Each structure stands twice: as C-alpha cells, then as structure tokens.
Amino acid sequence: MTPTPKSDLLQGTLDLLILKTLSLEALHGYAIAQRIALSSRALLQVPQGSLYPALHRLENKGWLAAEWDQTETGREAKFYKLTRKGRLQLGLELADWKRLTEGIALILANVGEPS
Amino acid sequence: MTPTPKSDLLQGTLDLLILKTLSLEALHGYAIAQRIALSSRALLQVPQGSLYPALHRLENKGWLAAEWDQTETGREAKFYKLTRKGRLQLGLELADWKRLTEGIALILANVGEPS
DNA sequence: CGTCATGCCTAGCCATACTACACGTCGACC
DNA sequence: GGTCGACGTGTAGTATGGCTAGGCATGACG
Numbered sequence: 001m002t003p004t005p006k007s008d009l010l011q012g013t014l015d016l017l018i019l020k021t022l023s024l025e026a027l028h029g030y031a032i033a034q035r036i037a038l039s040s041r042a043l044l045q046v047p048q049g050s051l052y053p054a055l056h057r058l059e060n061k062g063w064l065a066a067e068w069d070q071t072e073t074g075r076e077a078k079f080y081k082l083t084r085k086g087r088l089q090l091g092l093e094l095a096d097w098k099r100l101t102e103g104i105a106l107i108l109a110n111v112g113e114p115s
Numbered sequence: 116m117t118p119t120p121k122s123d124l125l126q127g128t129l130d131l132l133i134l135k136t137l138s139l140e141a142l143h144g145y146a147i148a149q150r151i152a153l154s155s156r157a158l159l160q161v162p163q164g165s166l167y168p169a170l171h172r173l174e175n176k177g178w179l180a181a182e183w184d185q186t187e188t189g190r191e192a193k194f195y196k197l198t199r200k201g202r203l204q205l206g207l208e209l210a211d212w213k214r215l216t217e218g219i220a221l222i223l224a225n226v227g228e229p230s
Numbered sequence: 231c232g233t234c235a236t237g238c239c240t241a242g243c244c245a246t247a248c249t250a251c252a253c254g255t256c257g258a259c260c
Numbered sequence: 261g262g263t264c265g266a267c268g269t270g271t272a273g274t275a276t277g278g279c280t281a282g283g284c285a286t287g288a289c290g
Binding site for chain 2: 009010011012013016017020021024036039040041043044094097099100101102103104106107108110111
C-alpha cells in the first residue's frame with residue numbers, strides 16, 4: 001500500500017532554489033532543473049510540472065525576466081534572469097529560510113526539557 | 116494588492132514539529148503551541164487554525180492518540196501522545212528534513228560554478 | 231525508422247497552512 | 261456586576277503551490 005508517495009520539495013522552497021540558481025547566472029528552464037540536481041548532488045530534483053509553472057509565477061511577480069535566445073547547441077530556449085526585485089526577494093527568502101531552519105533545529109535538538 | 120501574505124511555516128514542517136514535540140512528553144494542543152514557541156525561542160509560532168486541524172489529521176493517520184485529562188490548573192484538555200506508528204513516522208520525517216536541508220544548503224553555498 | 235535527450239507547456243488534483251470566527255471557563259481587576 | 265485576558269477546543273472557507281500525467285517540437289543516433 002502506498003509504495004512511497006514521498007513528495008520531493010516543500011512549498012516555498014522551490015522559489016528560493018530558482019532565485020538562488022539564477023542569481024549566479026541566467027539560465028533556461030531545463031538547465032535550471034539540471035543545475036539544481038547537480039548542485040545538490042541529486043538530493044533535490046525538480047519535476048517539470050513544478051518547474052515551469054513556478055517560473056511563470058515568478059515572472060508574473062516581476063522577480064524574473066525572460067528572453068528567448070539560443071543555447072550552446074543552437075536551440076531556441078527561454079532564458080531567465082533575476083530582476084532587481086528578484087534579487088531583493090531572494091534576500092527575503094534567504095532570511096526566512098534561515099529563521100525556519102534555525103527554529104526547527106532548536107526544536108529537534110530539544111532532547112530533555114528543563115523547568 | 117495582497118498586503119503581506121506571509122506564511123509562517125512550510126508544508127510538512129508542522130507534522131515534524133508536532134511529532135518531535137510529543138516524542139518527549141504527552142501534551143495538549145494549547146501546550147504544544149506554547150512549547151514550540153518556547154523551544155524555538157519564538158522563531159516559530161503555530162496559529163491555532165493550523166494546529167488543531169493538524170492534530171486531528173495526525174490522529175486520523177494513527178500517529179497520535181488522544182485522551183481527555185486534567186491540566187495542572189484543573190481544566191479539561193485533550194492530551195496527545197505518540198503512537199508506535201507516530202514514532203516511526205517521526206523517523207521518516209526527520210530523514211526527509213535532513214535530505215531537504217542538506218540539498219538546499221549545498222545550493223545556497225554554491226557561490227561560483229566551475230565547469 | 232524508432233527512440234532518446236533536449237526544450238517548452240497545461241489541466242487538474244490534492245494536501246495543507248492560513249484568516250477569521252465561534253464557543254466555554256476561569257481569575258483578576260475596576 | 262461587568263469586562264477583560266488567558267486558557268482551551270474547534271470549524272469554514274480560502275489560497276497557495278507542488279504533483280501526476282499528458283502533449284508538442286526538434287535533432288542526433290542506432
């Protein structure tokens with residue numbers, strides 16, 4: 001029953017991943033997914049059905065700007081880069097991620113409770 | 116407009132928090148929220164509208180068992196404790212959380228990309 | 231010719247965290 | 261006596277956003 005219906009990501013983390021990845025270099029969607037898998041040593045994998053809607057969402061919010069261009073292999077692809085707003089947003093999300101992980105780390109470390 | 120639709124937690128983390136908190140000691144709902152806020156030094160705060168549905172959900176999945184009892188102040192309250200299945204689930208969620216944070220940490224640490 | 235990697239996309243499901251509210255008891259304070 | 265805050269539980273309704281599963285097009289390679 002229910003072989004392993006594990007989900008890969010948590011809501012909110014995908015934005016952070018994309019923004020961070022694009023903060024280094026403009027990439028097209030397909031390459032973003034590859035980069036994330038590679039950089040995380042395959043710990044994280046982004047399905048296309050999550051990736052593309054997310055890119056459109058981020059673009060609509062004005063955090064990314066898209067432009068069609070040619071890949072190294074001569075194909076047309078949509079390259080995304082961070083806007084100024086996107087870079088700002090990345091800062092916010094980083095802070096939020098830090099707060100969250102710190103909070104959870106504190107709780108997980110809580111082995112015994114003093115009075 | 117969307118004033119500031121900030122969310123506090125990420126999907127999935129609430130279960131982990133509750134399971135971990137109850138793995139130390141049986142508590143009632145209200146106390147769980149307080150404990151989480153306290154243990155995380157107020158970094159994390161669980162709204163009641165998130166907490167109670169989550170408790171019912173976890174109980175339905177068989178991870179928690181509930182029982183009415185009296186608090187120290189003499190009030191009736193519903194005390195939750197981990198079941199064996201819940202303890203197992205906690206292990207799974209811990210592993211998943213670890214994988215996720217490691218993956219994201221790798222990506223966030225990615226300052227420059229070699230070929 | 232078939233199949234795989236590259237590249238983009240969408241519809242629809244579904245889990246779940248949130249706001250906002252409602253209800254009840256108790257102690258303190260004016 | 262009335263009100264307020266903390267305690268304690270709960271619901272309805274909404275929105276977010278990741279997922280599965282599909283489709284489409286090109287080029288390389290067997």
